[in-house]
Structure formats: structure tokens, C-alpha cells
Amino acid sequence: MQQATLTQMGQVVILTGEWLSNLFLRKPELREWIKQFNHIGVQSLSITNITALFTGMVLALQAAYALSAFNADVFIGDLVSLSIVRELGPVLTALLVGGRVGAGITAELGTMKATQQLDAMRAMATNPVYKLVVPRLVACVICLPILTILANFIGIIGGLFIASFELQIDGHFFMGRVLDALSVNDVFSGLGKTFFFGYFIGIIACNNGMRVESGAEGVGIATTSTVVSASIVILISDFFLTKLFYMLT
Amino acid sequence: MTHIFKLQQVVKSFGPNHVLRGIDLDIRRGENLVVLGGSGTGKSVMLKLLIGLIQADSGQIIFEGQDITHLAERAYYPIRKRVSYLFQGGALFDSMNVYQNLAYPLKEHTDMSSPAILAKVQDALTKVGLKDIEHLSPSDLSGGMMKRVALARAIINEPELILYDEPTTGLDPITTHTINELIRKMQSDLNISSVIVTHDMPTVHRCADRLAFLDKGVIAFIGSLEEARLSTHPKLRAYFEGEAID
Ligand SMILES: Nc1ncnc2c1ncn2[C@@H]1O[C@H](COP(=O)(O)OP(=O)(O)OP(=O)(O)O)[C@@H](O)[C@H]1O
Ligand SMILES: [Mg+2]
Numbered sequence: 001m002q003q004a005t006l007t008q009m010g011q012v013v014i015l016t017g018e019w020l021s022n023l024f025l026r027k028p029e030l031r032e033w034i035k036q037f038n039h040i041g042v043q044s045l046s047i048t049n050i051t052a053l054f055t056g057m058v059l060a061l062q063a064a065y066a067l068s069a070f071n072a073d074v075f076i077g078d079l080v081s082l083s084i085v086r087e088l089g090p091v092l093t094a095l096l097v098g099g100r101v102g103a104g105i106t107a108e109l110g111t112m113k114a115t116q117q118l119d120a121m122r123a124m125a126t127n128p129v130y131k132l133v134v135p136r137l138v139a140c141v142i143c144l145p146i147l148t149i150l151a152n153f154i155g156i157i158g159g160l161f162i163a164s165f166e167l168q169i170d171g172h173f174f175m176g177r178v179l180d181a182l183s184v185n186d187v188f189s190g191l192g193k194t195f196f197f198g199y200f201i202g203i204i205a206c207n208n209g210m211r212v213e214s215g216a217e218g219v220g221i222a223t224t225s226t227v228v229s230a231s232i233v234i235l236i237s238d239f240f241l242t243k244l245f246y247m248l249t
Numbered sequence: 250m251t252h253i254f255k256l257q258q259v260v261k262s263f264g265p266n267h268v269l270r271g272i273d274l275d276i277r278r279g280e281n282l283v284v285l286g287g288s289g290t291g292k293s294v295m296l297k298l299l300i301g302l303i304q305a306d307s308g309q310i311i312f313e314g315q316d317i318t319h320l321a322e323r324a325y326y327p328i329r330k331r332v333s334y335l336f337q338g339g340a341l342f343d344s345m346n347v348y349q350n351l352a353y354p355l356k357e358h359t360d361m362s363s364p365a366i367l368a369k370v371q372d373a374l375t376k377v378g379l380k381d382i383e384h385l386s387p388s389d390l391s392g393g394m395m396k397r398v399a400l401a402r403a404i405i406n407e408p409e410l411i412l413y414d415e416p417t418t419g420l421d422p423i424t425t426h427t428i429n430e431l432i433r434k435m436q437s438d439l440n441i442s443s444v445i446v447t448h449d450m451p452t453v454h455r456c457a458d459r460l461a462f463l464d465k466g467v468i469a470f471i472g473s474l475e476e477a478r479l480s481t482h483p484k485l486r487a488y489f490e491g492e493a494i495d
Contacts, residue, residue, distance in 0.1 A: 112342075119302050120340035123333075124354045125326040 008207070008229075015129070015207050019137055022130040029135065036135040040101045041143030045150070047100060048093045052151035055088055056080060056158025063159075064167050076169065077177030080159035085182055085190045089152040091238055094197035097144055098230035102205040105136055106226040109209025110219035118210065133206045140202030145194040152190070189245035196241055200233045251278045252311070253332075253410055253442060254299055259308035261294055268294050270466030271308065276410070281436055281443045281456045285488060286463030292446040293337055295463070296412045299444075300332055301325035330358055333406070337414040337446075339399035341387040347374075347398055348383035354406045373401040378427045393420045400428065404435065411435075413445045417452050429455040450488065 063079040109132060112118050118128045156178055163169040208222040208229075254276040261269040268291040276282055276299075286292050297303045298310060301320060310318045312328055341350050351370040355361055361369070367383075374380055377397040387395060396419065403411055416432070417425040429452050435441040445456055453460065453474070460477045462470040462485045470482050478489055 108344075115343075116336050116338060116340040117342055119297075120334075120336055120342070122302060122322070123300060123329055123336075124357065125329040126353075126357050127322075 011207050011211065012203050015133065015210075016203060018129045019133055019203070022127065022134050023138065026130060028138075029131070032131070032135045033138060036139035037143060039104070040097075040136065040139040041146060044097050044100055044143070044147055048096050048147045048151050049154050051092055051096055052084070052089060052155040053158040055092060056084060056155035056160075057162045059083055059088070059155075060159040060162035060167065064163075073167070073169070074173075074177065076163055076167065077159070077174045078181035080163075081156050081178040081181050082186060084155040084159070085152050086186050087190070087238075087242075089155055090148050090190050090194045090197065091234065093148045093151045094144060094194060094201065094234045095231055097140075097147065098197075098201045098234055099227050101140065102201045102226045102230045103223050105202070105205035106209040106223045107219055109206060110212035110222045113210055113212045114215050114219060128210065133210070136206060137199070137202035140205075141195055141198040144198030144201070145191050148191060148194045152187075185249045189242070189249065192245055193238060193241045196237060197234050200237065201230050204230050204233065252276065253278050253313065255309075255311040256295075256298075257309040257311070259295075259298060259310060260306045261291070261298060261303070262306055267466060269298075269305075272463075272466075272468055274461060274468055274471065276442070276444055277459075278409075279436070279440060279442055280458040281432065281445060283453050283457035283460045284444060284446045284463060285448070285453070285460065285485070286446075287484070290463050291466065292463055293414050296334065296414055296444065296446060299412060300329050300334055302334075330406075331408050332410045332412065333403040333408040334412045335400055335403040335414055335416055339387075339395045341395060341399055341402070343387045346384055346386045347390075350387070350398065351383075351402050351405055354402065358406065369405060370401075373405040374398070376404065376431055377401045378424060393424060396420065397424070397428070400431075404431075404441075407439060408441065410442045410444070413443060413447070415447055415449075416445065417447060417449045422451070425449065425451060426455075428452075432456050450491075453488075 059080045060076055063076045064073060067073050067075055067079065109118070112132075121128045121131060160171060160174050160178075163174045164171045205226045208226045212218040212222045252275045254274075256272050256274040259269055259272040272295060284292055284295070294303065298305055301317065301322070305318055308318070309316055317325070317328065342353070345353070348367070348370055351373055352366050355366050355369060370383060371380070374382065377400050379394060379397055379401070382390070382394070382398075387398070390398060396416070400413075400416055403413075413432070417428050420428065432443055432445065433456060436443065443456070445452065447453060457474050459472065460470070460474055461468050462477070462482065464482075464484055470477065470480050470485050472480075477485065480486065
């Protein structure tokens with residue numbers, strides 16, 4: 001198990017090097033990039049936004065319950081916005097995208113590997129990393145922050161909705177608290193993490209896919225492994241990245 | 250006759266599985282070399298070694314006088330542009346339709362215009378006996394059609410040498426005949442040489458200039474078709490006798 005993890009880390013480092021050199025030294029295939037932005041970004045919108053909306057709503061309810069014990073209901077806006085922008089928006093979005101997109105990428109590349117389509121690319125003097133990994137990984141790294149910005153926004157709207165209709169808190173007052181509570185640092189520390197999450201999702205998914213050895217079973221195992229590894233790496237790195245951004249500011 | 254490829258004592262194992270134990274073989278310009286051998290004896294592995302898709306454990310692979318046994322991936326590109334490989338399973342890209350599959354090598358390595366590419370695609374499809382399927386995706390094709398589309402993709406950029414991994418397996422006799430004629434025609438008209446891995450005796454008879462027999466990890470026989478018929482190697486005899494019984 002430990003050895004497998006180390007091997008995988010080595011593979012990821014090598015693949016990252018290949019990705020970077022293909023990304024910066026060669027002309028981008030924009031058509032393919034746009035296709036992946038659509039697959040990975042646009043088509044994740046509904047799942048990440050619905051999650052954000054309901055997370056915002058439930059946070060407002062929970063905050064009301066917890067804070068009213070101290071007669072501190074006025075801080076509901078603070079609690080909802082800080083939790084979402086600093087933590088829940090980035091992490092939940094990353095976990096959802098990691099599941100949806102990560103599994104998809106691994107299954108696709110894994111099937112291509114198992115049916116020798118990756119070898120066919122190589123046999124026709126083209127590079128699978130350039131053709132497949134570059135667009136997918138770029139899309140992951142760029143889409144995740146954008147999805148997170150939207151999720152943050154919608155999560156706060158969810159909180160606002162519950163605050164005004166369930167908890168009879170004035171909407172203006174709620175949004176005032178939100179804007180007061182949030183600093184530029186909060187926003188950047190939250191968003192800064194998502195670039196890393198996007199990279200982790202993309203690189204783990206691509207690596208697992210391209211390493212599939214045998215048929216359908218191999219693809220299944222690799223796909224599961226991607227979702228598990230990506231989730232764990234997101235949660236663990238979240239802790240350290242949070243600490244890092246905290247120290248930097 | 251000059252050599253395109255020369256293999257010297259090429260060894261390849263996968264873990265405990267010693268597939269190739271010392272292959273000596275030369276592939277000559279202008280000839281069609283047929284490779285026979287039982288299932289799992291390493292015929293596909295041998296073809297993949299030639300263009301660097303996998304690397305040999307020891308021994309030497311010489312391409313036009315240059316040792317190419319262990320090169321960096323990119324260094325194989327010039328060879329792969331000149332040597333096409335028909336994969337045993339076709340290996341068509343299933344995210345692309347037939348046209349895009351065939352256009353792929355042309356778009357990557359030439360700056361032909363779209364109409365010129367389309368014309369070439371249709372021409373290649375005609376050669377393998379197919380037409381009006383450009384817009385279909387590989388999942389809509391029958392097994393035999395897939396094989397022929399893959400064949401069309403391998404010949405579309407008119408390479409110098411084509412490696413066929415079982416080009417006619419699973420095809421009906423008439424299509425098999427078309428493919429055999431095509432292989433011969435490309436040799437005579439375009440001077441394209443071929444290495445043909447097959448189990449199909451009509452293909453052997455129609456296409457082979459020389460025949461190599463792979464057994465137990467070595468080339469157990471190599472020679473002309475006439476010599477092969479007279480060979481005393483029991484397994485090789487079985488190919489020709491099995492046919493006599495039919
Ligand atoms: N990438 C690989 N990893 C591990 N083992 C492999 C790999 N490729 C081939 N082998 C093994 O090498 C042996 C030869 O395989 P190969 O595909 O060359 O057989 P073949 O002669 O083409 O057979 P067939 O006529 O059935 O296609 C098999 O035992 C196979 O399991
Ligand atoms: Mg084979």
C-alpha cells in the first residue's frame with residue numbers, strides 16, 4: 001500500500017513535468033480545450049450550484065439554532081459567509097467535481113488505454129499527454145476556481161433566502177453583515193486553494209486512467225481509486241493549504 | 250535488397266513471462282514478410298517493439314542502419330511517420346467518427362486542406378471496400394468494418410512499411426480477398442513493404458514473399474513460401490497440412 005502510494009506520487013510528478021512542457025512549449029489545441037471546459041466546467045454547474053444553495057440554506061438554519069442560544073442571531077450572516085467562502089464552497093465544490101469529473105476522466109482515458117487507443121496515438125507519432133492530458137488538466141485548474149466563485153455566491157444567496165423567509169431577518173441587514181465579515185483575504189484564501197484542488201483532481205484522474213493495465217475491471221478499479229484518492233488528497237491538502245494561506249496573510 | 254529493420258537477439262519478458270527469447274530477423278525493403286505463430290507467442294509484441302511502443306530487454310533493433318532499441322519517445326516519431334501499424338483490435342478512436350479517425354494522421358502531420366483530406370479519406374475507404382460511412386462512429390460499425398477502417402487509417406498516409414496485426418482475421422472470404430489484393434497492390438504500385446501477422450492461409454499464399462515462423466520465443470523458421478511448404482518443423486507443417494485437410 002505504502003509502496004503503491006509512493007509509486008503513484010512518482011508517476012504524478014513525471015506526468016506533471018510532461019504536462020507542463022507540453023502546455024508551455026506547444027501550441028494549444030483550443031478546440032479541444034473548449035470541449036473540455038464544457039465537459040468539466042459547464043456541465044458541473046448544476047451539481048455544484050445545487051449543493052452550494054442547500055449548504056447555504058442549512059448553514060443559516062444551523063447558525064440560527066446555535067447562535068440564538070447566545071442571543072447572537074445578528075451574526076448569522078457572518079457565520080454563513082465565512083464558512084462558505086473560506087471553507088465549504090471550495091471544498092464541497094472540489095469534492096463534487098473530483099467525483100464527477102475525476103471519475104469521468106479516468107474511465108475515458110482508462111478505456112482508451114485498455115483498447116490500445118493511447119498506443120494508436122503514439123503509433124501515429126502523436127503524444128497522448130499533449131492530446132488528452134493537457135486540455136483536461138487545464139480545464140480542471142481553470143474551471144474549479146470559477147465554479148467555486150459561483151458556488152460561494154449561490155451559497156450566500158441560500159443563506160439570505162432562509163434568513164429572510166424563515167428567520168425574519170432583514171435582507172439588507174443580512175447582506176450588510178456578509179459584506180462586513182468578508183475580507184479580501186478570506187476570498188483569496190478560499191479561491192487560492194481551488195487551483196490546487198483542480199490540479200490534484202486532474203492529475204490523479206489522468207494518471208490513473210493512463211495506467212490502466214487490463215480491460216473493464218481495470219477501468220473500474222482505476223475509477224474508484226481516482227475518486228477515493230482525489231477526495232482524500234483534497235481534504236488533507238485543504239488543511240495544509242489553509243494553514244499556508246493563513247501564514248501568508 | 251536493403252534492410253529496413255534488422256533484429257538481433259531481441260529479448261522481451263513481462264515479469265516471469267519470457268515472451269521473446271532472442272529474435273533474429275530482417276525486414277527487407279519491397280518485400281512482404283508474413284509472420285506465423287501460435288496464439289500468445291509474441292507476434293504482436295514483436296511488432297510493437299519495432300516502432301518503440303514497448304522496449305526490448307536486450308538485443309538490438311536496427312532501423313536503416315541506426316540502433317533504435319532504446320530511444321526517447323520523441324525520437325521514435327520520425328520512424329512512426331514512415332511505418333504504420335494496424336492494431337489487432339483496430340484501436341479506432343471511439344470519441345471520433347470514421348472521417349476524423351482517418352483524417353487524424355493527415356491533420357497531425359501534413360498541412361493538407363480539408364477538401365484534400367476528405368478526398369484522401371474517401372479514397373482510402375474505397376480501397377478497403379467501404380463507402381459512405383464517414384459520419385458513423387466506430388461503435389456503429391461491425392467488427393469487420395472496424396478492422397477495414399483501421400486498415401484504411403494505416404494506409405492513408407502512404408507509409409514505407411506497414412505492420413499488419415491480423416488484417417483479415419474474422420473477415421468474410423470476399424473481403425479477405427480484397428484486402429489481400431490491396432496489400433499486393435500497394436507493394437507493386439507504391440512500393441510499400443509489409444509485415445503481416447496472420448493465421449489466415451489464403452493471405453499467406455497471396456501475400457507472402459517470405460515467411461517467418463515464431464515459436465517458443467524464437468524464429469523457428471524463415472524462408473520463402475516454397476521452402477516453408479517443405480519444412481519439417483512439425484508445428485509449421487500443421488499450418489499447411491491443416492489446410493490440405495480442409
Ligand atoms: N503489455 C503487456 N504486459 C504484460 N504481458 C504482455 C503485454 N503484452 C503482451 N503480453 C504477453 O505477451 C505474450 C504474447 O502476447 P502477444 O499479444 O504478442 O501474442 P500474439 O502472438 O500476438 O497472440 P495472438 O495471436 O493471440 O494475437 C502473452 O502471453 C501476453 O500475455
Ligand atoms: Mg497478437
